[in-house]
Amino acid sequence: MSKAIQLPPHSMANYPLKLRIACTSDIFDHTTKLSDSCPLADVLIIAGNISRNSKWTDIVRFEKCLNDLPIKYKILIPGSSDICFNLENLTNEQ
Secondary structure (H helix, E strand, C coil), rough: CCCCCCCCCCHHHHHHCCCEEEEEECCCCHHHHHHHHCCCCCEEEECCCCCCCCCCHHHHHHHHHHHHCCCEEEEECCCCHHHHHHHHHCCCCC
């Protein structure tokens, strides 16, 4: 079984034509775990379930976590537990 090689960020400049994509799902409010374990990538895809309780404050905290990640493009696909993204559930303030 081959083992993946983790390259330091500065060495990625040697591979300008490569697109690095990281995917994850089911974060469930574990933003610290995401920021500590997210691999270096150009694109991060989060396929749902970022919050257990789907409160707007959880989403705001998650957005701060995403903004702190050194990844240029982030794609979030809300999951079944992320009902606060349903437009019917948003207030005018949100």
